[in-house]
Amino acid sequence: MKRISNSVVTVVISFCLVAGFSLASVAKAENIKVGAILAVTGGASFLGGPEARTLEMMVEEINANGGINGNKIDLIIKDSGANPEKAISFTKQLIEEEKVFAIIGPSTSGETMKIKNIVEEAKMILLSCAAAEVIVNPVAKYVFKTPQKDSHAVQKIYGTMKDMGITKIAVLAGNTGFGKAGKGQLEKIAPEFGIEVLMAEVYDKKATDLSAVVAKLMANKDIQAVVNWSIVPAQGILAKNMRQAGWDVPLFQSHGFGNIKYVEAGGAAAEGIIFPAGRLLIANSLPEGHPQKQLLVRYLIDYETKYPEDKVSTFGGHAYDALTILVAAIEKAGTDKEKVRDAIENLTGVAGTAGVFNFSPEDHNGLDINSFEMLTVKDGKFALYHK
Amino acid sequence: MTPELFIQYLFAGITYGIIYAIVAIGFNIIYNTTGIINFAQGEFVMLGGMIAITMHSVMPIPLAIVAAVVITMVVGALIEMVFIRWLESPSVLRMIIITIGISILAREVALHIWGESVRALPYFIGNEVTSVSILGAKISPQVLWVIGVCSLMVAGLSLFFKFTSLGREMRACAANRRAATLCGINTKNMVTLSFVLSAGIGAVAGCVMSPITYSDYSMGPNLAIKGFTVAILGGLGNSVAAVTAGLLLGIIEAFSISVLPLAFQDAIATSILLLILFVRPHGLFGSSEAASLKEF
Numbered sequence: 001m002k003r004i005s006n007s008v009v010t011v012v013i014s015f016c017l018v019a020g021f022s023l024a025s026v027a028k029a030e031n032i033k034v035g036a037i038l039a040v041t042g043g044a045s046f047l048g049g050p051e052a053r054t055l056e057m058m059v060e061e062i063n064a065n066g067g068i069n070g071n072k073i074d075l076i077i078k079d080s081g082a083n084p085e086k087a088i089s090f091t092k093q094l095i096e097e098e099k100v101f102a103i104i105g106p107s108t109s110g111e112t113m114k115i116k117n118i119v120e121e122a123k124m125i126l127l128s129c130a131a132a133e134v135i136v137n138p139v140a141k142y143v144f145k146t147p148q149k150d151s152h153a154v155q156k157i158y159g160t161m162k163d164m165g166i167t168k169i170a171v172l173a174g175n176t177g178f179g180k181a182g183k184g185q186l187e188k189i190a191p192e193f194g195i196e197v198l199m200a201e202v203y204d205k206k207a208t209d210l211s212a213v214v215a216k217l218m219a220n221k222d223i224q225a226v227v228n229w230s231i232v233p234a235q236g237i238l239a240k241n242m243r244q245a246g247w248d249v250p251l252f253q254s255h256g257f258g259n260i261k262y263v264e265a266g267g268a269a270a271e272g273i274i275f276p277a278g279r280l281l282i283a284n285s286l287p288e289g290h291p292q293k294q295l296l297v298r299y300l301i302d303y304e305t306k307y308p309e310d311k312v313s314t315f316g317g318h319a320y321d322a323l324t325i326l327v328a329a330i331e332k333a334g335t336d337k338e339k340v341r342d343a344i345e346n347l348t349g350v351a352g353t354a355g356v357f358n359f360s361p362e363d364h365n366g367l368d369i370n371s372f373e374m375l376t377v378k379d380g381k382f383a384l385y386h387k
Numbered sequence: 388m389t390p391e392l393f394i395q396y397l398f399a400g401i402t403y404g405i406i407y408a409i410v411a412i413g414f415n416i417i418y419n420t421t422g423i424i425n426f427a428q429g430e431f432v433m434l435g436g437m438i439a440i441t442m443h444s445v446m447p448i449p450l451a452i453v454a455a456v457v458i459t460m461v462v463g464a465l466i467e468m469v470f471i472r473w474l475e476s477p478s479v480l481r482m483i484i485i486t487i488g489i490s491i492l493a494r495e496v497a498l499h500i501w502g503e504s505v506r507a508l509p510y511f512i513g514n515e516v517t518s519v520s521i522l523g524a525k526i527s528p529q530v531l532w533v534i535g536v537c538s539l540m541v542a543g544l545s546l547f548f549k550f551t552s553l554g555r556e557m558r559a560c561a562a563n564r565r566a567a568t569l570c571g572i573n574t575k576n577m578v579t580l581s582f583v584l585s586a587g588i589g590a591v592a593g594c595v596m597s598p599i600t601y602s603d604y605s606m607g608p609n610l611a612i613k614g615f616t617v618a619i620l621g622g623l624g625n626s627v628a629a630v631t632a633g634l635l636l637g638i639i640e641a642f643s644i645s646v647l648p649l650a651f652q653d654a655i656a657t658s659i660l661l662l663i664l665f666v667r668p669h670g671l672f673g674s675s676e677a678a679s680l681k682e683f
């Protein structure tokens with residue numbers, strides 16, 4: 001009933017505007033418009049690129065199978081280039097002009113934080129693909145996120161360090177929202193594990209050489225390990241600069257390292273890097289019967305078949321999870337925005353690429369620390385880290 | 388500071404510095420024949436690296452680099468012929484805007500050809516973890532390649548401008564274009580040649596630095612800003628000064644890390660640029676009289 005009255009209103013309003021315009025909106029009344037703000041180009045393109053490709057692939061498949069409850073999806077991808085100002089204007093455009101049903105993205109934490117209040121005021125469902133915990137803590141009613149929390153990643157890393165007997169570390173972070181939030185968490189959680197952060201440095205996200213800062217850190221002989229927190233190519237550069245300088249302390253990276261291209265770029269220097277990540281990267285070596293196994297292997301094969309020039313990464317997985325969650329909620333609650341929001345909040349046991357999601361009104365991320373595994377790089381490939 | 392640490396910083400600085408200097412020399416060559424700043428200079432470096440990486444999948448590294456340099460030079464020539472050559476006495480501002488447009492265009496084309504991913508040429512010698520020990524500091528052999536190749540290029544260029552008739556003709560254009568025309572020098576061809584040359588040296592730099600810094604479609608503007616700073620710092624048009632200024636900036640940046648947080652590294656270049664523009668707009672080594680005679 002409500003949908004009919006909605007479309008009546010749409011028709012009346014549209015006739016007041018332009019005749020051609022109204023035809024279009026009536027014809028598309030059954031479609032669900034999903035907006036996506038992703039950093040397809042620019043400094044964070046290795047996040048946004050796979051995310052956009054994943055969404056296009058999924059929407060194509062969903063529509064080919066008849067849509068969600070018979071409603072097809074209209075996907076509108078906006079390329080923010082990781083620029084927060086662009087993200088803000090695209091958000092307004094998607095809400096006010098395109099009148100989308102929900103927004104997926106942005107790819108980066110900095111952008112997400114800039115639009116958090118805008119979507120909240122507009123009562124627009126946002127499923128962020130960015131990792132920083134501040135996105136869902138404090139909880140905003142309409143804001144959800146699919147990547148694992150950085151505090152869980154930090155705890156996982158510190159847990160591993162404790163097992164290795166490491167107590168004094170150096171922290172490096174990129175000057176992005178993700179890097180800053182991660183550095184904050186690393187410094188905050190360290191005392192809980194009896195770990196001391198001796199030095200902390202922030203580098204530019206476009207940094208192309210870190211040998212000078214490596215020299216600075218290396219001069220401090222007490223440092224037993226380095227943790228790097230960034231999503232940029234500097235992750236590989238740091239590894240190279242450290243090993244070239246002959247510094248062989250363990251290098252830990254954040255869950256932002258989950259792209260095999262970084263391993264390729266780091267080459268021999270990437271060997272032995274330890275980092276927390278979802279299970280997508282080791283999907284094929286998961287035991288049969290693991291709740292995520294089937295889905296991970298399917299996504300991996302689908303993605304690499306459709307985009308043979310690209311390798312699957314956890315980042316595309318975050319978009320996969322966002323759309324999966326949205327679809328699951330729409331299947332449950334129909335096409336009423338408020339009901340779908342409530343449905344997302346009550347979703348439990350939904351297997352995604354990042355882990356098994358159990359949302360609640362207090363937890364808009366829905367993942368626990370067990371969604372992470374510690375991985376390492378062995379012979380140019382990701383492998384489970386064994387102590 | 389221990390001597391090893393000092394050497395480590397010094398080499399990091401020289402590596403940055405020599406790359407900045409090469410970009411600055413690219414600016415200078417074109418500035419000398421046309422009086423404009425070619426803001427697409429960083430894109431030549433990007434193209435060199437990216438083309439070499441693509442070529443490397445079918446041929447060995449040395450051939451791939453030669454091919455990349457030649458292709459980039461052709462691109463440089465095409466850019467000049469399509470966008471600059473036919474302009475009848477264009478204003479400096481107009482030409483600068485054109486080069487900014489070319490830079491954006493080149494980046495978009497690169498994005499479509501290579502996508503957004505970051506690539507790298509393999510190390511010329513050894514791999515990512517190989518290092519040589521110099522006075523107690525550990526340096527990647529690739530750093531020596533960068534320093535060696537770039538120094539050779541600078542030396543070669545100064546010989547070219549001093550001792551070959553072509554080089555002298557280009558310098559004549561720089562000194563006074565009308566007089567050069569009167570002497571029978573085809574100044575339009577000299578301008579094309581200057582684009583070819585600066586595209587070439589940019590491409591060489593793009594290839595040797597690729598294993599260290601990686602190449603991606605968007606690396607140009609950052610390099611262009613640093614190169615521009617260096618060109619201004621040394622005095623526009625003066626290539627030897629550009630090398631000195633480049634090394635100076637690189638070494639300042641590297642050593643700044645020992646006292647300042649790393650995050651300020653890029654702010655240093657910008658601060659120097661602003662300072663020099665206010666205090667000595669003709670550069671550290673330029674003469675103010677010569678600068679006042681130039682249009683830009």
